Amino acid sequence: MALDVDRYLDRRRLKRSRGWWRIVAIFSILVIVGVGFGDFDQLKGRNHVAVIDIKNIIVDDPDRNARLKKIAADPKAKALIIRISSPGGTVVGAESLYYFLRLVGERKPVVAIMQELATSAGYMVALGADHIVARQSTITGSVGVLMQSTDITELLGKLGIKPESVKSSPLKAQPNPFEPFSKDAREVTQLIISDIHTMFINLVAERRKMNKTKATNLSNGRIYSGRQAFANGLIDSLGGEEEARQWLVTAKGIKKDVPLKKIVIQRDRHLLREILGDIVGKTMFSSRLRLDGLISLWHPVFR
Structure with missing residues (x-):
């Protein structure tokens, strides 16, 4: 009889335990969904400077283009900073990104910060900015097509x-x-x-x-250091984010206390599957061969 009671109590404990973990699992899923699709932006409704990172190989990106259109139309986004770290990419990808940066530039200032590398299509993208900043040792230039x-x-x-x-x-x-x-x-x-x-x-x-x-x-296709690019008029100043913010202050009157807001591009889930499938389907080839059409690229190495 005592054994039956113990079994009964064990079953009850197991059911309670399972019930508790179900609640935890459901709550975790809701949190993940909320983070992925909800809006917990603390800067929503406040003036800010939008920041977008342009990294690795540049291709045409409808989701990014749509986000740039929203930034252009957002009265709370007082300026846009793009941080470029890219060897280049497709000509169409760079041309498209340039176009949407100019769309933003028609309504608010755009500043490009070149990081380690901003060559070929990466430099074309930087041309979409009103002001270009690079480190002395940044590699840029490589203006050309192949x-x-x-x-x-x-x-x-x-x-x-x-x-x-x-x-x-x-x-x-x-x-x-x-x-x-x-x-x-x-x-x-x-x-x-x-x-x-x-x-x-x-x-x-x-x-x-x-x-x-x-x-x-x-x-002519050659590369330049940031120092050389500045001397030749390919960029506007040497430095980084601090210099970019200072230009916004002196040239556009946008104070440094206006907070930065990093923009995360929300991807269409179906598009992600297509991109992933395309990459997996071409893994036997080099990264160059995953680029269709004309490319403007220097030293194409993925990080």
Whole structure:
């Protein structure tokens, strides 16, 4: 009889324990959901300076673009600081980001802070700011565009493999790894590269207020230290966040006591799955080959 009572009490304790852990689990889930989708922003409704980090490879990002549109329309966001640490990325990604930074810049000041690296497309993004700050040892510049391909026809021949294709015209699907890069295709491709490079040079000349000849000479693909970039007029000042805030004070009257607000881009869950699937599906290739279209990139290393 005593044994039955003990069993009964043990069952009751187990049920209570399970019930308690269920409550804890549900509460934890609610907290996680609240943090992910709720708004616990202490600066909501207060004046602030928005801060967005641009890191690693730059690609077109609809979620980030949408967030920048909100910043442009938010009367409480008195300015925008972008912190850039990127070797570059796709030309379209940088062009798109530049466009939305200028959209913000039409309504409030935008400052770019270059960190370790802001080259190629990373520099194009910085051109979207009204004021550019970099450390003396920051690496920037590398203004240029490239398209890369690989000719593996000789390797395939040694393996006894002969690729065959039927095309509507000789320039279709050129360049590609499975046939030699023809002279005509190379000329057409070079025209595209040169056209986009000219667009980049014009952007440098316009935003840095320099003549076309100087902009062209500085846009030969070479990199610059922050000191060299400052001496050549590619950036406005040397320093970091303190100097960026000081410029906002002296040039725009935005005091340093206006708090910074780091903007976290809320990602569409379906988009995340697509991006993850795309990366996983291409892991056998280098990081360069995960970039589609024209790229503006220097030393593409992921952190």
